[in-house]
Amino acid sequence: MRWRKLLGGMAFAMVLQVATAGPSEPRxxxxxxxxxxxxxxxxxxxxxxxxxxxxxxxxxxxxxxxxxxxxxxxxxxxxxxxxxxxxxxxxxxxxxxxxxxxxxxxxxxxxxxxxxxxxxxxxxxxxxxxxxPVDATGPVASAWKLSHLRSGSRQPLVVTLDGPIDGRDVDYLAVVGAADRLVEGKAQLQEGETTWTFTPVAAWQPGEYRLVVRDTLEDPSGNRLGGHFETPIGAPQSRATVTAIAFKIGPDSSSSGRAGLERSD
CATH class of the missing domain: 2.60.40.1220 (Immunoglobulin-like)
Structure with missing residues (x-):
C-alpha cells in the first residue's frame, strides 16, 4: 500500500510540474x-x-x-x-x-x-x-534578369536582382497579366535577398505579362528604387512611380523585356 501512495504522489508531482511550467522560449x-x-x-x-x-x-x-x-x-x-x-x-x-x-x-x-x-x-x-563597402546606389530594376518560363507549367519566375533588397519587401513585387489582372501565387526572397521567386497558383498561359515593382522598395541601407537614403535635405523629391518589366510567354518559352517607368497618381 505504501508504494502505491508513493507512486501516486510522484505522479501528482509530475503533473503539477508540467502544469506550472512556463511556455518554451521563442527561437x-x-x-x-x-x-x-x-x-x-x-x-x-x-x-x-x-x-x-x-x-x-x-x-x-x-x-x-x-x-x-x-x-x-x-x-x-x-x-x-x-x-x-x-x-x-x-x-x-x-x-x-x-x-x-x-x-x-x-x-x-x-x-x-x-x-x-x-x-x-x-x-x-x-x-x-x-x-x-557603403552601398549608395540602391536597387536598379533595369539590371534585373528574369528567367525563361514554359507555357502550361507552374515553374517559378526567378528574378535575379542587382543586389539585396530589404527582407520585408517580398510583397513589393507582383506579376500582372492581361488587363492588369494580378497573377495569384507565392513570392519568396532567397540567396541573401538577391533573388525573388514567384510560383503561380495556376499554370502560366501564353501572353504578355509585367513584373510590377512598388517605388518604395528599398535595400537594407534605405536606398529606394527611385531615390537614395543620402539625398541632401531640401533636395526636390521625386514623383511616385511604378516600375514595370515586361515579359512575354510564348507557346514554349518566354523572353524578358527592358524595364520601363510608369507614372502613378
Whole structure:
C-alpha cells in the first residue's frame, strides 16, 4: 500500500510540474540581411521568431565586433513588430548611418568596411556579417534578369536582382497579366535577398505579362528604387512611380523585356 501512495504522489508531482511550467522560449529562425556580407551603411535588420515574443526584446539583443567588443549604442530605441508579433525590425541609428549629422560626428559610424560583426540574442549568436563597402546606389530594376518560363507549367519566375533588397519587401513585387489582372501565387526572397521567386497558383498561359515593382522598395541601407537614403535635405523629391518589366510567354518559352517607368497618381 505504501508504494502505491508513493507512486501516486510522484505522479501528482509530475503533473503539477508540467502544469506550472512556463511556455518554451521563442527561437530565432532567421535574421535579415541573411547574406554573409552587410554594407557599411546598413540601416535596418529583421529578426524572425518562430512564435510571438513577450516583453521588450531590444535589451536582449546586442551587436558587437567578432572579438566581443560591443558596438556603442547601435540601435534606435524602437521596436517595429509585424502584426503577428513574430518579426522584429530594428533600425540602426539613422543619425550615425547618414553622413553629416551630429550623432555621426560625435560617435562615429556604427559599421566600418572590413569589420566582422555578430548579432546576439540573450548572449547567443544568431547572425554574423562581414562588413562590405557603403552601398549608395540602391536597387536598379533595369539590371534585373528574369528567367525563361514554359507555357502550361507552374515553374517559378526567378528574378535575379542587382543586389539585396530589404527582407520585408517580398510583397513589393507582383506579376500582372492581361488587363492588369494580378497573377495569384507565392513570392519568396532567397540567396541573401538577391533573388525573388514567384510560383503561380495556376499554370502560366501564353501572353504578355509585367513584373510590377512598388517605388518604395528599398535595400537594407534605405536606398529606394527611385531615390537614395543620402539625398541632401531640401533636395526636390521625386514623383511616385511604378516600375514595370515586361515579359512575354510564348507557346514554349518566354523572353524578358527592358524595364520601363510608369507614372502613378
Amino acid at each position: 530565432v529562425v532567421l535574421v535579415q540581411p541573411s547574406g554573409a556580407v552587410a554594407p557599411a551603411n546598413l540601416l535596418r535588420l529583421s529578426v524572425v521568431f518562430d512564435a510571438p515574443v513577450e516583453g521588450a526584446v531590444l535589451p536582449r539583443i546586442a551587436l558587437s565586433h567578432a572579438d566581443g567588443r560591443p558596438l556603442q549604442e547601435p540601435f534606435l530605441q524602437q521596436e517595429l513588430w509585424s502584426p503577428d508579433g513574430k518579426i522584429l525590425t530594428l533600425l540602426l541609428h539613422p543619425g550615425r548611418v547618414k553622413t553629416g549629422l551630429v550623432a555621426r560626428e560625435q560617435l562615429g559610424p556604427i559599421l566600418s568596411a572590413g569589420d566582422d560583426v555578430v548579432l546576439t540574442f540573450d548572449g547567443h549568436l544568431i547572425k554574423q556579417w562581414h562588413v562590405g
